Amino acid sequence: xDFSNINWKRAAIxxxxxxxxxxxVAFAPLYGxxxxxxxxxxxxxxxxxxxxxxxxxxxxxxxxxxxxxxxxVGIYAAAMFGERMPFIFVIFxxxxxxxxxxxxxxxxxxxxxxxxxxxxTFGLVVLMKEVIHYWEITIEGTRxxxxxxQSNETIFYYLLGIFVVxxxxxxxxxxxKFGLALASIGENEEAAGHTGINVTMVKIITxxxxxxxxxxxxxxxxxxxxxxxxxxxxxxxxxxSPALMAIFGxxxxxxxxxxxxxxxxxxxxxxxxGSLKNYYMLIFxxxxxxxxxxxxxxxxxxxxxxxxxxxxxxxxxxxx
Amino acid sequence: xxxxEGEKVTKYFGGLAxxxxxxxxxxxxxxxxxxxxxxxxxxxLFNLISAxxxxxxxxxxxxxxxxxxxxxxxxxxxxxxRTFQTVKIFGNMPVIENVRVGSLFGPLVGLSxxxxxxxxxxxxxxxxxxxxxxxxxxxxxxxxxxxxxxARALATKPTLLMLDELMAGLNQTELLEAMELIKQxxxxxxTIIMIEHVMKAIMGICDRIIVLHHGQKxxxxxxxxxxxxxxxxxxxxxxxxxxxxx
Numbered sequence: 001x002d003f004s005n006i007n008w009k010r011a012a013i014x015x016x017x018x019x020x021x022x023x024x025v026a027f028a029p030l031y032g033x034x035x036x037x038x039x040x041x042x043x044x045x046x047x048x049x050x051x052x053x054x055x056x057x058x059x060x061x062x063x064x065x066x067x068x069x070x071x072x073v074g075i076y077a078a079a080m081f082g083e084r085m086p087f088i089f090v091i092f093x094x095x096x097x098x099x100x101x102x103x104x105x106x107x108x109x110x111x112x113x114x115x116x117x118x119x120x121t122f123g124l125v126v127l128m129k130e131v132i133h134y135w136e137i138t139i140e141g142t143r144x145x146x147x148x149x150q151s152n153e154t155i156f157y158y159l160l161g162i163f164v165v166x167x168x169x170x171x172x173x174x175x176x177k178f179g180l181a182l183a184s185i186g187e188n189e190e191a192a193g194h195t196g197i198n199v200t201m202v203k204i205i206t207x208x209x210x211x212x213x214x215x216x217x218x219x220x221x222x223x224x225x226x227x228x229x230x231x232x233x234x235x236x237x238x239x240x241s242p243a244l245m246a247i248f249g250x251x252x253x254x255x256x257x258x259x260x261x262x263x264x265x266x267x268x269x270x271x272x273x274g275s276l277k278n279y280y281m282l283i284f285x286x287x288x289x290x291x292x293x294x295x296x297x298x299x300x301x302x303x304x305x306x307x308x309x310x311x312x313x314x315x316x317x318x319x320x
Numbered sequence: 321x322x323x324x325e326g327e328k329v330t331k332y333f334g335g336l337a338x339x340x341x342x343x344x345x346x347x348x349x350x351x352x353x354x355x356x357x358x359x360x361x362x363x364x365l366f367n368l369i370s371a372x373x374x375x376x377x378x379x380x381x382x383x384x385x386x387x388x389x390x391x392x393x394x395x396x397x398x399x400x401x402r403t404f405q406t407v408k409i410f411g412n413m414p415v416i417e418n419v420r421v422g423s424l425f426g427p428l429v430g431l432s433x434x435x436x437x438x439x440x441x442x443x444x445x446x447x448x449x450x451x452x453x454x455x456x457x458x459x460x461x462x463x464x465x466x467x468x469x470x471a472r473a474l475a476t477k478p479t480l481l482m483l484d485e486l487m488a489g490l491n492q493t494e495l496l497e498a499m500e501l502i503k504q505x506x507x508x509x510x511t512i513i514m515i516e517h518v519m520k521a522i523m524g525i526c527d528r529i530i531v532l533h534h535g536q537k538x539x540x541x542x543x544x545x546x547x548x549x550x551x552x553x554x555x556x557x558x559x560x561x562x563x564x565x566x
Contacts, residue, residue, distance in 0.1 A: 177424055177433065184421050187410035193392040194370055194402055196426035196476050200391075 026160060029153045037152055039269060041224075044159045045217055046245060046261040048166050051254070052213035053242035055170050056206045058251035059182040062113070066105065066121035068238035069128045070098045070211040074218025075225070075233040076132065079145035082223070087150070091158070091216050098215030099208045106204040122239060129234035136230070144229030147222045158220045166213045170254055173206070182206055248291050250298020259299055321384055323348045323511055324369070324400075324480060329378035331364055338364040339375075340535040346480065351502065351512045353526035353543075357556050360532040362515045363405055366482055369513075370402045371395045382480075397428045401478035403469040405485045405515070411458030415449055416440050418457050418468055419475045426476020436475075443471040447501065463494040470501065474510075481505060483514040487521050499525055519557070523547065531556065 028040050049067060057064050077094035109120045136142055150158075173179045181202050184192040193199045222228055241264070242257075249260020267287070271280040295302050322345040331339045339361040346352050354362050367373040369380060371392045380388045382398060390398075401422075410418050419440035423431050431439060444450045447467040452460060457468055466486055473481055487498050499521050506512060516522045522529060522543070529546045531539040533555045539546050546552055 180417070180421060181425060183413065184410050187412060188408045190372070191404065191408035191410070191472075192421070194372070194396055195422050195472060196393050196396040197421070198391070198393045 022164070029156060034152060037156055039266075041152070041156050041159060042265050042269075043262050044156075044163045045221060046241065046265045047258050048159065048163050048213055048217045049238065050242040050245040050249070050257040050261040051166050051170050052210040054246045054251055054254075054257045055173055056203075056210040057243070058246055058257070059174075059179070059206070060186045060203060062110070062203070063118045063243060064121045064207070065118050065239040065243065066102070066124045066211075067214055067242050068125045068234050068236055069121075070102060070214040071218035071221075071238045072125070072128055072230075072233035072235075073098045073101060074215030074220075075147075075222040075228055076145075077215065078219040078222035079147045079228055082148040087148075087158070087223075091162070091219050094215040094219035095212040098211040102208040102211035103204060106207040107200075110200065110203045110207065122236070125234050125236060125239055129230045132233075133230040144227060144232075147226055147228055149226055150220075150223035152224075155220055155224055159217065162213060162216045162220065167254070167258075169209070169213075173209075174254065178202070178206075244288055246298075248288065248298055250295075250300040250302075252297055252304075253300060256298050256300040263299065322346060322381075323383065324513075325381045326365075326369075326375075327379045327381075329365070329368060329375045329380060331361075331368055331373060331375055331378075337535045339368065339532075341378075342532070342535070342537045344530055344537065344540070346511060346513055348479075348511055349506070349509070350527045351506055351514065351525055353522040353529040354513060354515045354532065355517070355522060355529060355546075355556065356532035356538075359534075361535040362532055363484060364535075365532070366402060366484055366513075366515065369395075370400060370482065393425075396426050396476050396478075399428075399477065399479035400482065401426065401473035401476045401480070402482040403466070403473055403484055403486065405488075407462070407465045407469055409457045409460075409465055409468055409472075412456055414454045415457050415460065415468055416444060416453040419443055419471045422472040422475025423477075426478075428477075439475060440471075443474055446474070446504070447471045448497075463490050463498075466490075466498075467501070470505075474505070478510060480511045480513070483512060483516075485515050485517065487516055487518045495521065 025040060025044075029037050032040070049071065053064065053067055056062065074094040077097055078090055081090045081093055105121070105124055109117060112120055136144070173182070181192070181197045184195065184197060185199055185202060189199055218233075222233075225232060245260040245264045246257045247260070248264055249258065250256035268280075268284070271277065271283055276283065291298065297304075324346040326342060326344045328341045328343060329339055330337065330341055342361075342365065354365065356362055364373065368375045368388070371388070371390055371394070375388050378388070379386055382400065387395060387398065410421065413421075416437075420436045423436040423439040424433070441450075441453070444453050447470055449460075449464060449467055449471065452464065457465065460468060470483070470486070483502070486502070487495055490498060495518065502512060502514070502525055514522075514526070526543055528541065529539070529543055530537060531546060531549075531552050538555065539549045539552045541549070547557065
């Protein structure tokens with residue numbers, strides 16, 4: 001084998017930095033305060049939701065606003081099964097239920113395009129919320145459910161585990177033959193179909209897979225809430241956040257949605273706790289509008305461009 | 321047995337019959353030209369064969385098996401590949417990746433990744449795009465994008481290749497190159513149906529020509545027969561046309 005053209009420095013740094021960061025974050029409960037752990041928990045939560053949103057919507061360009069529905073399914077799974085079985089099974093049930101729901105919804109709606117698809121998927125969130133609300137009031141005669149308690153550290157580590165799985169799955173999909181099919185669908189769906197790709201199946205399966213992680217995260221986060229009702233579980237913000245974070249971070253690489261989720265949720269934290277809390281939505285909106293106008297490929301796109309310009313300037317003479 | 325056969329193929333868009341009771345056939349090894357004025361239903365017929373649309377009513381048979389009602393990806397895997405009138409490439413992917421998609425998903429038995437790369441490299445060589453293999457496809461010229469579509473279609477290992485206006489918008493040199501390319505493809509043993517407005521190309525390389533007008537077939541024969549047909553001259557070629565008089 002010829003090893004001479006492997007860039008060893010690059011090979012060491014590329015996975016090295018993320019793994020180092022992961023280890024640092026993983027030990028946060030040992031050195032950090034409770035506040036730090038909670039903040040990291042939310043960072044990881046939003047990374048999971050945003051990355052899994054990007055698996056489908058980033059690749060295909062179909063903007064899904066169903067994230068809150070899948071997240072809510074996870075929350076309800078925790079409420080229903082949390083007391084009856086070990087928590088790890090609850091997470092699996094949440095993921096499976098969400099996969100089935102997304103598969104069915106995908107089969108019905110993925111013939112819709114553009115704004116129609118976005119509207120319908122958002123409709124799913126409202127539908128789930130209303131149906132469960134009706135069920136609770138008229139059939140169970142209650143409103144909401146209690147969820148078993150878990151310590152902050154337990155929640156943190158469960159989420160960290162889901163986070164690692166999500167990133168690995170997202171990475172494998174991106175690099176695989178399946179990911180190539182998905183990317184061609186995003187580029188030109190008609191041509192993809194005529195080139196031998198089973199467009200419908202690829203779209204539905206990806207949509208369903210991306211829903212698994214959202215529900216798993218929902219199941220874990222439910223234990224933090226201890227009491228839930230349909231209004232809490234199916235909060236529309238959970239649909240908008242991943243889309244906004246992914247656009248903000250950029251979707252060209254896997255780092256984009258991660259960076260977007262972390263920066264956005266930190267910003268949210270800063271604005272909501274600081275003296276600007278009354279203007280939080282206003283500032284938030286302004287940043288987003290500015291991103292869409294001036295940074296069409298997101299924050300990571302901006303950094304990449306700057307880096308290329310910097311490197312280009314250094315190597316310009318040799319290129320002649 | 322014909323390779324491809326259509327019986328009373330019909331497609332309505334609202335009240336308009338875009339293609340109306342068209343009978344046609346294509347034999348193995350032929351180059352068949354499909355001509356007619358704008359709006360005659362040529363591209364619609366292509367869409368019907370490649371299953372982008374479904375004929376209602378009508379039957380399309382490929383190797384004696386009915387193929388209407390199948391999904392486009394199935395048609396492709398059966399061995400019918402196509403290009404598009406307005407190019408539909410995967411613009412943000414490198415050129416070679418466009419072709420790899422074809423060889424990974426198009427054949428009935430998909431290739432391994434390594435084989436797919438090898439096939440893609442060979443096909444880029446064949447259509448003359450080796451130099452731009454790693455350029456994003458959107459940066460190519462129109463002539464090259466059309467060649468890329470041909471390479472992607474060939475990567476799916478077709479028996480029948482449908483070319484939708486491969487020559488439109490090309491200059492004189494590119495035109496001659498495109499004609500040469502089509503002849504080379506025929507030499508590989510691939511049957512071709514092509515929609516074209518460039519009469520010189522059609523008359524020069526087609527074995528047989530089918531003429532559509534208002535969705536109906538008005539002529540079907542050798543280039544000479546079609547060029548001398550009174551109806552064809554009236555509706556399409558025009559009185560002063562010198563088509564076919566080489």
